[in-house]
Amino acid sequence: MAGSLVRKLVRKVCSFITILCCITYLISCLLPYLNPATWWFIGFLGLTFPYQATLLIFAVIFWLIAKPRLALIPLITLLIGYKQISVLFAMHPMQDFVEAKSDSAIRIVDWNVGNMYGLSNSSDIRKHNRTEIAGAILKLDPDIICLQEFNHSTRQGEEANNIGLFSDKYPHYYFAKDVNKNDGYYQYGSIIFSKYPIINSARIPYPHGSVESLIYADVLLNGDTVRLFTSHLQSFKFTSSDYEDMDRIKEQNKEALEASKNIITKMKYAFQRRGEQADVVREALSQCKYSSIMCGDFNDVPNSYTYFRIRGLRRDAFLAKGFGIGKSFNALAPTLRIDYILPDTTFNIHQFDMVDEDLSDHSMLVTDISLKKKTGRRNKIQDISYKVQDTSSKQQASGSKK
Missing domain, CATH: 3.60.10.10 (Endonuclease/exonuclease/phosphatase)
Structure with missing residues (x-):
């Protein structure tokens, strides 16, 4: 009985944290469209965006284990910010820079x-x-x-x-x-x-x-x-x-x-x-x-x-x-x-x-x-x-x- 109550409490706390992370992330996704000359306070969220995205990835993994259907919430939230995520990471490994320069370059x-x-x-x-x-x-x-x-x-x-x-x-x-x-x-x-x-x-x-x-x-x-x-x-x-x-x-x-x-x-x-x-x-x-x-x-x-x-x-x-x-x-x-x-x-x-x-x-x-x-x-x-x-x-x- 006590174990069941603890599990419910943990899920509620995790649900609250997940929703809070989703809301913060979605507000951060507005950054490219809101000029900080007016909306300066959102700039603070922008500095933490990589960490917000990381938290949502962990949330997806957690809910896939705990309750798979709920994993859709952080997953969809992440996808909404694909434009912002796409500029965070470059995906071209194993490309060593060649110091010898081509004549045409x-x-x-x-x-x-x-x-x-x-x-x-x-x-x-x-x-x-x-x-x-x-x-x-x-x-x-x-x-x-x-x-x-x-x-x-x-x-x-x-x-x-x-x-x-x-x-x-x-x-x-x-x-x-x-x-x-x-x-x-x-x-x-x-x-x-x-x-x-x-x-x-x-x-x-x-x-x-x-x-x-x-x-x-x-x-x-x-x-x-x-x-x-x-x-x-x-x-x-x-x-x-x-x-x-x-x-x-x-x-x-x-x-x-x-x-x-x-x-x-x-x-x-x-x-x-x-x-x-x-x-x-x-x-x-x-x-x-x-x-x-x-x-x-x-x-x-x-x-x-x-x-x-x-x-x-x-x-x-x-x-x-x-x-x-x-x-x-x-x-x-x-x-x-x-x-x-x-x-x-x-x-x-x-x-x-x-x-x-x-x-x-x-x-x-x-x-x-x-x-x-x-x-x-x-x-x-x-x-x-x-x-x-x-x-x-x-x-x-x-x-x-x-």
């Missing part, structure tokens, strides 16, 4: 290089790391390099001339003027390097006075014009003290409450700004008249509004040729894929790799792609309805800081 590297400092606080090690970062990139011999959180100085000598680390092999570049302190003493922003001529480039600012921006460069590749976009979208701007606050939250005291308020405020702001920035990127991509590639640090997960809004019908190089969850940010959680290379459908994707060089808190992305056919899109640049700053293909531009 365009190799692209994308990397948030974290100020070119590496992960050390030692100034001597940082000076060494900048050459290590450049060496890791140059070893792959990419045709185009897109870097975020890149810094440079025109007034601190060769030890801060980070453009000079690349310019011999990549004479064409566009460096965004996001932050330019003391007339070039410190410059920071996103940069695009190219072996091929850049025939036009521009910077599209984000709203609300953000120092971040979207930049593009039109690269002339064997008679075809290809537009490279890159950007660093709004981050949570967590500092070392914020990570300490996260540890305090576990203590569940008054200090933990204050710490959680600070963390939530920063996350809310970032969710809202990224929603607006994603709309700016989407507009720029939709107005592009050329074959194009969008890459960068989106600071958001694959099931987010940011990702789906920017990606649209584009291909995701990781999903096309990668394997696994694809963690690209080396902190906080093992499920944070926040860096992307998204070619449009005029490209073939041949191979992809995600390389952790232990020189940044982000992994380096590298992919080989090629144009499917002649697009007829030549180097006649179409005007776009943005007030932008056009620049030459080889310029000492300025940069920006978070």
